[in-house]
Amino acid sequence: DSGVTQTPKHLITATGQRVTLRCSPRSGDLSVYWYQQSLDQGLQFLIQYYNGEERAKGNILERFSAQQFPDLHSELNLSSLELGDSALYFCASSGTPNSNQPQHFGDGTRLSIL
Amino acid sequence: GESVGLHLPTLSVQEGDNSIINCAYSNSASDYFIWYKQESGKGPQFIIDIRSNMDKRQGQRVTVLLNKTVKHLSLQIAATQPGDSAVYFCAENGAGGTSYGKLTFGQGTILTVHP
Numbered sequence: 001d002s003g004v005t006q007t008p009k010h011l012i013t014a015t016g017q018r019v020t021l022r023c024s025p026r027s028g029d030l031s032v033y034w035y036q037q038s039l040d041q042g043l044q045f046l047i048q049y050y051n052g053e054e055r056a057k058g059n060i061l062e063r064f065s066a067q068q069f070p071d072l073h074s075e076l077n078l079s080s081l082e083l084g085d086s087a088l089y090f091c092a093s094s095g096t097p098n099s100n101q102p103q104h105f106g107d108g109t110r111l112s113i114l
Numbered sequence: 115g116e117s118v119g120l121h122l123p124t125l126s127v128q129e130g131d132n133s134i135i136n137c138a139y140s141n142s143a144s145d146y147f148i149w150y151k152q153e154s155g156k157g158p159q160f161i162i163d164i165r166s167n168m169d170k171r172q173g174q175r176v177t178v179l180l181n182k183t184v185k186h187l188s189l190q191i192a193a194t195q196p197g198d199s200a201v202y203f204c205a206e207n208g209a210g211g212t213s214y215g216k217l218t219f220g221q222g223t224i225l226t227v228h229p
Contacts, residue, residue, distance in 0.1 A: 033215060043219040056216050090157050100146035100165055103217060105157035
């Protein structure tokens with residue numbers, strides 16, 4: 001158990017809809033990261049938050065957004081969903097972003113767009 | 115863009131053998147590397163890491179080797195067990211500034227251990 005909690009585990013919805021994925025980092029970790037894992041793209045970095053502030057962005061679509069709350073949990077919002085958004089979405093956490101520390105991953109949310 | 119790639123997409127070994135999984139990286143400025151194991155239905159699980167000022171690091175049954183000259187990383191698993199069957203990813207951490215934390219993953223190698 002990595003200590004990172006993601007909910008829900010599975011999400012099935014239709015094109016055009018909006019969903020919210022939730023992540024609770026490991027106790028004491030201030031930095032949260034979101035990744036997308038698809039069969040054709042592999043694991044791709046989306047966005048990083050540190051202590052409530054956005055710190056880095058990867059190949060995240062404009063339809064996607066995230067935030068980190070004062071209690072350090074994070075949410076990833078996906079809107080105007082398309083079939084190609086079907087993927088596994090992982091959250092990871094680490095202590096601080098400015099040092100070499102491993103990121104610890106949750107077990108992901110599997111998003112299926114019908 | 116920068117990328118991390120694996121030479122071998124699949125590896126099959128017998129239980130008890132040693133396994134070696136390889137990874138090539140392209141960003142010579144990367145200063146931190148991590149190996150993850152991903153089992154079906156689970157998230158990537160941290161195995162071992164290494165900083166660029168080292169060329170070898172050992173853990174329990176695992177060893178990571180880093181060759182910065184040829185930008186190559188390998189994971190050695192001793193006495194491989196059926197429970198080691200999984201997909202293995204190497205990842206590099208961006209060097210400096212806001213690149214820290216932005217892990218770039220390789221494609222992954224499927225390790226299958228036969229009893």
